Amino acid sequence: MRAESGEAAEAVVPLRRREGSPWGRRLLIGAELAWFAALILVPGLALARQALAGGLRPLVEALAEPAVQRSFAMSLGITLVATAVNTVFGVAMALVLVRQRFFGRTLVDGVVDMPFAVSPIVAGLMLIVLYGPDSAVGGWLEARGFQVAYALPGMVLATMFVTVPFVVRELVPILRELGEEYEQAAHTLGAGRWRTFWSVTLPSIRWGVAYGVTLTVARCLGEFGAVLVVSGNVMGRTQTATLYIAEGIESFHPEGAYAASLVLAATSFVLLVGMDLLRARLERSEEVES
């Protein structure tokens, strides 16, 4: 009788222990939330406080400055071009990597990720080495009146370099998961490549494309180091929003920089909400597939 109840007690204790004590759990949750808040949220709030220190009117006035507006227009333009080009490339490259067999495919797969391993500053330096006025390619282009380094084309190239992997990396697993059956069915029914792509492949990967595009846009808007090196930081002429912020903080009039930072932070927050919605969509479409 005693032995029996002892056994029962032993069986119950580990079950309770398995979940850990409620206080231990609460402590862990509390510690992680506190770390997250201290590391990520509080600095964000400090920026908001700093930017809104004088109320809303100075913030609006700072944002209305022509220099701020020019820099945002420049950032948006570069983002538009780089995102468009890298989206088309990303879809094509992902299709090639998943649907085709060719020599060196694994190597190509690794090369796509290389920009992730390159410091933005080093990326900028690479473009100066390749397209700078004293290089062979740069000299040839300059002789034909086309300046890449220390000008807008270089800044676009730098932004494109750092965002090459995003769309590819997002689409490769989705395409692999999708399989080839639907595409082959379309081929069998006589559809050409284009037709198959537009009416079979693209509709199945559209949320993945959207997710990759969102990541690309966020990175393009925020790119700093690579653009800084390539722009040569010519005052007033070639300045993106991030370059404007860095210069503003170093100067003695940081109000515009704080205001612009708050706008960029808010933009990234909106992009993040978009990413979250897209991820929910992606998970749902995967469930439908399987």
Place this chain on the structure above:
Amino acid sequence: MAAGTASLARRRERQGRALRGASLSYLGVMVVLPILAMAWQAVEPGPGAFWAAVSDPYAWHALKLTFATAIIMVLVGAVTGTATAWVLVRYEFPGKHLVNALIDLPFAVPTVVTGVMLVALYGPSSVVGAILAEGGVRVIYDQPGIILALLFVTYPFVIRSVQPVLLALDRAEEEAAATLGAGPWTTFLRVTLPTLWPSILTGSALSFSRALGEYGSVVMVAGNQPLLAKTAPIYIFGEIESGNRHGALAVSAVLLASSLLILVALNALQRRGEVRDAS
């Protein structure tokens, strides 16, 4: 009809080759060409000149500082990241969905803005900065600021790498361990952690590689003091500005090689894991 299908297949084949050619050319011009051009110019003056550029006291200090701050960040990030993933997967608490969505914030916020945020919070003119200065602690324009910035920008890596593995983990083994009388700690260390290791390593390697090259956030908080808080990317930018192209190239080559080595090792590790899983 058969001839029509055959010609269609041939056309598809041709189009496939064109697509491959176009995307590989873009990749070659955009990524491979700049990397090769840089690598070539970095080693062209010979190993002696390369070594001289890297062992320059300022360059050497910048490299040491970069690796040291990245290592500290990785150690802290691996522990907090694993714990955060654990809390997000295993526990329910109000606001969990919101926190889970906000984890990726550092990927979306521009690095310069991260730097501005940290300066606004810890800078010499802020309340927190003043209190810390009273206690003799300097965060901004010093090394603690660099580590904080690195922790911020790499925050999601370990969490996002561990989370899916933890979600997919079969809890039967943990329950078996618990039934056999193991406490929560023993169960975690002996049963759960061995399964999580590869994902913790993956997240840590990605954040380390990112930390080596991080510039925007670090330059805002580190200032520009040589031999104190000047990391390798800041050093490289300074050398470009002052016209020492080869000094910049040599340190860049070291950074790039370290980053690539980490990613290649990680790739090999994952491949081995896949082979083991498949067998």
